[in-house]
Amino acid sequence: MTVVTLNAPQFVDTKPLLTARNVCKSYGDVRALRDVSAVVYPGEVLGIVGESGSGKSTFLRCLNLEEVPDAGSYSLDLPDVQGNLFDLDRYARRMLCATQIGIVYQNPHLGLLMNHSSSGNVAERLLVAGERSFDVLRDKARDALDASEFPLERMDAPPSELSGGMQQRVQLAKAIALEPALLLLDEPTTGLDVSVQALVLDTLKRLQQERQITMVIVSHDLGVIQTLSDRVMVMRHGQVVEQGLVDQVFQDPQHSYTQQLVHAKL
Numbered sequence: 704m705t706v707v708t709l710n711a712p713q714f715v716d717t718k719p720l721l722t723a724r725n726v727c728k729s730y731g732d733v734r735a736l737r738d739v740s741a742v743v744y745p746g747e748v749l750g751i752v753g754e755s756g757s758g759k760s761t762f763l764r765c766l767n768l769e770e771v772p773d774a775g776s777y778s779l780d781l782p783d784v785q786g787n788l789f790d791l792d793r794y795a796r797r798m799l800c801a802t803q804i805g806i807v808y809q810n811p812h813l814g815l816l817m818n819h820s821s822s823g824n825v826a827e828r829l830l831v832a833g834e835r836s837f838d839v840l841r842d843k844a845r846d847a848l849d850a851s852e853f854p855l856e857r858m859d860a861p862p863s864e865l866s867g868g869m870q871q872r873v874q875l876a877k878a879i880a881l882e883p884a885l886l887l888l889d890e891p892t893t894g895l896d897v898s899v900q901a902l903v904l905d906t907l908k909r910l911q912q913e914r915q916i917t918m919v920i921v922s923h924d925l926g927v928i929q930t931l932s933d934r935v936m937v938m939r940h941g942q943v944v945e946q947g948l949v950d951q952v953f954q955d956p957q958h959s960y961t962q963q964l965v966h967a968k969l
């Protein structure tokens with residue numbers, strides 16, 4: 704199959720932070736990922752779009768080391784991080800995820816303990832990474848919640864008592880608390896009211912610009928991808944069918960499937 708690649712990445716002078724090669728994953732007869740490859744440069748935002756079932760979330764779960772693929776390699780260009788990350792043992796995966804990879808899920812139940820305080824949810828991430836001082840835990844949790852534009856007067860409330868937008872902000876605070884090298888976002892605004900969605904997107908964009916966080920964002924919403932991403936990868940049936948600079952792909956899609964997606968949105 705021919706993959707349409709419209710443009711070389713903007714960040715060609717730098718080494719990629721993330722390199723994934725030929726990632727394959729099947730669930731029984733379902734081939735969720737077929738030789739999916741991606742590179743993401745430091746400070747870059749890669750968007751992944753595609754219809755339901757195209758493999759977007761499976762790929763993100765592989766990048767978060769919570770899913771073990773059947774084949775493929777994955778590396779992060781970070782000090783003291785070597786080799787194929789898919790080969791790491793459970794402990795090494797857990798430590799790498801705790802310190803270098805943050806994730807925000809569409810479903811807050813996957814990312815949060817819904818009946819623990821919001822600040823406790825953020826602190827838990829810091830605890831896993833070895834922080835033990837209560838004052839430091841609380842201060843860092845507060846800072847991360849503040850950076851995520853969470854209303855601090857609610858920081859002791861459990862996520863179960865918060866709105867959907869606030870829950871996503873708690874997930875975001877937890878994800879960025881340790882200033883990870885890579886932030887993964889799986890449909891972070893899907894299901895929120897349009898006005899709340901816009902506010903959460905504003906926060907993500909501001910954080911990305913201020914901190915130059917390298918991100919991979921999955922969404923079926925082309926508007927979300929266009930707002931946040933530098934480059935986009937279009938997936939269908941577990942394969943990448945087109946990739947390139949986001950404006951170029953959306954303004955001049957080359958693959959018939961991307962054309963359908965773009966025209967469906969217009």
Ligand SMILES: Nc1ncnc2c1ncn2[C@@H]1O[C@H](COP(=O)(O)OP(=O)(O)OP(=O)(O)O)[C@@H](O)[C@H]1O
Nearest residue numbers: 730733735753754755756757758759760761762923
């Ligand atoms: N744990 C699992 N067990 C069995 N099949 C799975 C599992 N996870 C994903 N799949 C299947 O793999 C394929 C890809 O699913 P995936 O969730 O990655 O797609 P997606 O593009 O993220 O879809 P959506 O936008 O609906 O979330 C689908 O056919 C799905 O049913």
